[in-house]
Amino acid sequence: MVQAISRRPDLSFLLWAAAIAVLAFLVLVPLGWLAWTSLQNPDTGSLTLDNYRVAFTKRIYLAPIANSLRMAFSVAVIAVLAGTPLAWLVARTDLPGRALLRPLILAAFVTPSFLGANAWIFLAAPNSGMLNQLWAALFHTEHGPADIYSLNGCIFVIALYSIPYTFSLVTGTLELMSSEMEDAATTLGSGTFRTTWAITLPLAMPAILSGFLLSFLEALELFGPPAFILIPAREQVMTTQLYLFFSQFPPQIEVAAAYAMPLLLVTVGLLLVQRRIIGRRRFTTVSGKGGVRRRMRLGRGRWPLAVVAFIPPLFAVVLPYGALLVVSLQQSWGRGPFAPGNLTLYWYRWAILDNPVTRTAIVHSLEYSAAAASVAVVLATLIAYLVVRALVPLGRVLGFVAMAPFVVPGIVLAIGFLAAYSRPPILLYGTAFILIAAYTTRFLPIAYSNGAAILQGINVDLENAARTLGAGRLHAMWAITLPLLRRGLLSGWLLVFIPALRELSASVFLFTPRTHVITTVMFDFSDAGNYEAVSTMGLLMMVVTFFVVLVAYRFLGRDVTRGAAQA
Amino acid sequence: MNRRDFLRWTGGSVALVSVGGVGGLLEACGGAPAGSGPSKPVEKDVSKLYALAKQDGSVTWWTAHYEQSAAETMAAAFKKKYPGIEVNLLRQTAQVINTRLNQELKAGGTECDVFCSTDEGHYPPLIKGGYLDQYTPPDLDLIPKDFQNLNPDGYYHLGAIGFNVINFRSDKVTTPPKQWKDLLDAQWSGKITTGHPGFSGYVGQWVTAMLRTYGDQYLKDLAKNKPKINRSVNDTVTDIVAGERQVGSGPDNFSLAKKASGSPIDIVFPTDGAVIVPGPVGILKASKRINAARLFTNFMYSKEYSEALVSTSNYPLRSDVSPATGVPTIDKVKYIRNTVDQLTKDLPDAIAKWRDIMGV
Numbered sequence: 041m042v043q044a045i046s047r048r049p050d051l052s053f054l055l056w057a058a059a060i061a062v063l064a065f066l067v068l069v070p071l072g073w074l075a076w077t078s079l080q081n082p083d084t085g086s087l088t089l090d091n092y093r094v095a096f097t098k099r100i101y102l103a104p105i106a107n108s109l110r111m112a113f114s115v116a117v118i119a120v121l122a123g124t125p126l127a128w129l130v131a132r133t134d135l136p137g138r139a140l141l142r143p144l145i146l147a148a149f150v151t152p153s154f155l156g157a158n159a160w161i162f163l164a165a166p167n168s169g170m171l172n173q174l175w176a177a178l179f180h181t182e183h184g185p186a187d188i189y190s191l192n193g194c195i196f197v198i199a200l201y202s203i204p205y206t207f208s209l210v211t212g213t214l215e216l217m218s219s220e221m222e223d224a225a226t227t228l229g230s231g232t233f234r235t236t237w238a239i240t241l242p243l244a245m246p247a248i249l250s251g252f253l254l255s256f257l258e259a260l261e262l263f264g265p266p267a268f269i270l271i272p273a274r275e276q277v278m279t280t281q282l283y284l285f286f287s288q289f290p291p292q293i294e295v296a297a298a299y300a301m302p303l304l305l306v307t308v309g310l311l312l313v314q315r316r317i318i319g320r321r322r323f324t325t326v327s328g329k330g331g332v333r334r335r336m337r338l339g340r341g342r343w344p345l346a347v348v349a350f351i352p353p354l355f356a357v358v359l360p361y362g363a364l365l366v367v368s369l370q371q372s373w374g375r376g377p378f379a380p381g382n383l384t385l386y387w388y389r390w391a392i393l394d395n396p397v398t399r400t401a402i403v404h405s406l407e408y409s410a411a412a413a414s415v416a417v418v419l420a421t422l423i424a425y426l427v428v429r430a431l432v433p434l435g436r437v438l439g440f441v442a443m444a445p446f447v448v449p450g451i452v453l454a455i456g457f458l459a460a461y462s463r464p465p466i467l468l469y470g471t472a473f474i475l476i477a478a479y480t481t482r483f484l485p486i487a488y489s490n491g492a493a494i495l496q497g498i499n500v501d502l503e504n505a506a507r508t509l510g511a512g513r514l515h516a517m518w519a520i521t522l523p524l525l526r527r528g529l530l531s532g533w534l535l536v537f538i539p540a541l542r543e544l545s546a547s548v549f550l551f552t553p554r555t556h557v558i559t560t561v562m563f564d565f566s567d568a569g570n571y572e573a574v575s576t577m578g579l580l581m582m583v584v585t586f587f588v589v590l591v592a593y594r595f596l597g598r599d600v601t602r603g604a605a606q607a
Numbered sequence: 608m609n610r611r612d613f614l615r616w617t618g619g620s621v622a623l624v625s626v627g628g629v630g631g632l633l634e635a636c637g638g639a640p641a642g643s644g645p646s647k648p649v650e651k652d653v654s655k656l657y658a659l660a661k662q663d664g665s666v667t668w669w670t671a672h673y674e675q676s677a678a679e680t681m682a683a684a685f686k687k688k689y690p691g692i693e694v695n696l697l698r699q700t701a702q703v704i705n706t707r708l709n710q711e712l713k714a715g716g717t718e719c720d721v722f723c724s725t726d727e728g729h730y731p732p733l734i735k736g737g738y739l740d741q742y743t744p745p746d747l748d749l750i751p752k753d754f755q756n757l758n759p760d761g762y763y764h765l766g767a768i769g770f771n772v773i774n775f776r777s778d779k780v781t782t783p784p785k786q787w788k789d790l791l792d793a794q795w796s797g798k799i800t801t802g803h804p805g806f807s808g809y810v811g812q813w814v815t816a817m818l819r820t821y822g823d824q825y826l827k828d829l830a831k832n833k834p835k836i837n838r839s840v841n842d843t844v845t846d847i848v849a850g851e852r853q854v855g856s857g858p859d860n861f862s863l864a865k866k867a868s869g870s871p872i873d874i875v876f877p878t879d880g881a882v883i884v885p886g887p888v889g890i891l892k893a894s895k896r897i898n899a900a901r902l903f904t905n906f907m908y909s910k911e912y913s914e915a916l917v918s919t920s921n922y923p924l925r926s927d928v929s930p931a932t933g934v935p936t937i938d939k940v941k942y943i944r945n946t947v948d949q950l951t952k953d954l955p956d957a958i959a960k961w962r963d964i965m966g967v
Contacts, residue, residue, distance in 0.1 A: 374848030569845025
């Protein structure tokens with residue numbers, strides 16, 4: 041790499057050093073503090089294992105761990121069992137309405153599950169839920185059959201919003217797979233069902249497995265739906281228990297840190313398992329090269345199948361958004377939309393015009409998410425450049441560090457940030473920076489994997505040509521690589537912006553009243569049962585999100601979802 | 608049971624209140640029409656404080672006293688009386704804002720200027736840490752004497768009063784529970800809603816009082832009736848209005864506000880004693896907007912504030928403002944009160960017991 045002649049002193053190392061320092065600040069320091077805090081005596085600061093003893097011997101702390109694992113496993117199973125056939129139907133068959141299914145599933149994908157959880161409270165609370173009331177009216181029963189306030193209710197809601205992971209990963213694979221192998225099987229006398237079972241499904245296995253693990257991890261680290269659904273149900277999972285460690289006085293940050301450790305270990309472990317399983321087998325058939333892809337004819341079954349296929353988007357999108365809209369348009373939800381004077385735009389006026397808190401929260405959300413997206417993309421691109429171009433020793437370690445936040449649940453990351461940056465020398469708590477830093481860190485892996493993938497596709501010869509002609513490394517990067525990256529950078533930016541906008545689980549610990557964001561305002565309002573306000577804020581947030589997604593689609597096409605699912 | 612030792616506020620009785628600065632004697636009379644002739648409490652001239660407060664420009668107010676829209680009403684009334692000073696409002700449950708406040712203080716400073724919890728036990732540690740401003744608002748003496756001197760040293764004062772009562776769905780429940788013990792009856796199984804003492808100050812007060820009065824068995828029996836547990840006490844109102852649950856241990860104010868707006872909800876003051884929740888207000892000593900904070904605190908003894916309280920179905924602090932129709936004056940209410948010491952000492956245990964028995 042040193043053959044290029046530098047006419048000016050190469051100052052690029054400063055840039056690299058800065059990028060590495062920022063990476064350390066965002067990832068290593070908080071996680072280091074987290075581990076250190078878990079070993080500290082809260083009063084004396086001396087080293088102790090007491091926090092672990094407290095966290096893992098009490099019955100009320102152990103039950104949530106079992107619940108978390110049960111919930112994550114169930115969610116992953118449901119998501120895969122629903123997402124895989126759905127993907128196959130959309131990608132490989134002549135299912136009626138498949139063109140409509142895709143945007144609906146994308147809508148489910150960008151809908152935060154805590155908003156879905158709120159909507160499902162309106163739909164399926166045992167007595168007041170709209171669906172239950174409908175049931176009770178139709179069948180003259182006292183109340184309907186569904187009870188959202190249960191562990192199963194929570195599993196159901198999270199699974200609904202997990203299906204898109206498997207769906208987009210599996211469609212991605214199936215769309216690249218040519219029909220030749222399936223044709224071969226058919227020629228040899230295999231029926232449609234058998235071919236799918238014996239040929240298509242195994243080829244899609246890595247995607248299915250990734251979908252399973254993503255759903256599992258997501259369910260394990262989610263805070264919103266359990267907070268909304270499980271506290272009333274008198275059930276706990278690890279994330280709600282972590283929240284309780286915090287919200288009580290005095291907060292038990294040390295015990296919380298200890299309690300968070302297994303969550304971290306489980307996620308790291310699962311990711312390693314995934315790498316192992318997928319890394320060992322090679323599926324070169326899915327090469328992305330040409331080949332004919334034909335849609336399978338479903339015949340007479342196509343209409344019944346279409347009905348079934350629309351059930352997940354109906355539950356994840358149509359009904360929830362309908363419920364949110366109905367609630368947001370009522371002065372007081374419990375009175376019903378037809379009570380005199382109850383149907384109103386009051387809450388929209390309140391959120392947008394009258395209430396300074398909600399107004400600033402909306403502005404904050406946009407600002408912080410945009411800032412985080414910008415920092416994440418710049419940082420990720422620099423790190424990816426270092427790694428892909430092998431400019432520094434141990435580049436792979438850097439790549440690993442940049443990907444590490446992926447396995448850190450939002451709550452755990454927040455605890456790390458609080459431990460690291462709520463005391464001198466670096467006092468970020470109470471400022472916007474701690475939220476921006478947390479968002480940047482949480483979604484850095486998305487930006488990094490996006491950036492690395494694109495950089496790998498740009499031949500280093502282009503830069504070398506420029507450098508041979510006398511350009512410094514920075515100049516070459518600026519003039520050659522960056523323009524080639526532009527489209528990819530934009531998609532990376534959006535892929536960070538969207539999840540940052542709806543981030544709840546870290547925000548809830550890191551915000552202060554001066555740095556309220558949409559999600560924390562919603563969380564505050566929900567705690568006193570202000571559901572009309574919550575619904576309105578949620579819908580406003582989704583209007584912004586869908587607008588951004590539409591813009592993204594305009595520029596980037598379908599890569600948007602795929603990138604997000606892969607990251 | 609301590610009752611009537613804290614607040615005595617009779618419709619017709621006259622409390623003589625000395626007015627410090629002016630030196631005169633004014634009559635503060637009860638809100639009920641029966642009476643000993645009109646009296647007109649005169650608010651002090653705070654124009655100097657107002658001018659200084661305007662330079663501060665805003666005040667950051669954290670409160671757990673009442674629910675969101677009531678808090679917004681109070682903030683609006685303040686801005687109307689004192690234009691030019693913005694109110695940054697944060698409403699959260701008592702335990703949550705207290706934890707947040709302490710966390711921020713530990714981290715080197717807080718944005719909060721005026722701190723209103725519903726758990727009086729939050730204040731002694733703050734006083735001990737030297738965080739509170741020792742300040743007596745000039746108009747404090749305009750409220751009944753028994754309302755004054757919540758803290759004899761003047762580190763905090765009374766900012767609101769509420770009660771834990773039994774609230775219920777008025778169109779479905781014909782014979783609501785009359786006392787707290789009635790909630791243990793099997794007929795309410797699956798029909799009860801409560802808040803969580805680990806979040807809500809109101810609920811903390813209630814659980815502390817129940818444990819002291821009836822022992823642990825109360826919670827164990829309550830758990831058998833499978834209550835729905837929310838975070839804030841105000842969520843019980845939502846549950847009842849929405850028809851999710853039928854009876855609750857809830858707040859008087861928000862329940863009555865919903866009743867006033869036409870929702871099928873009503874309250875019963877339990878015969879074994881409603882649990883009173885005096886809402887303290889304290890100013891942070893290190894506040895960068897200390898004048899605005901003081902003006903805001905003094906505002907709580909203005910007529911406008913009491914009127915705003917009544918308009919949101921809260922009890923007024925001033926005796927020249929009548930309570931909302933349909934509620935008994937405070938002296939007619941049989942209530943249980945937790946002392947500061949009891950809250951400081953017993954509430955943490957009460958929360959731990961609740962967690963153990965209820966599972967969350």
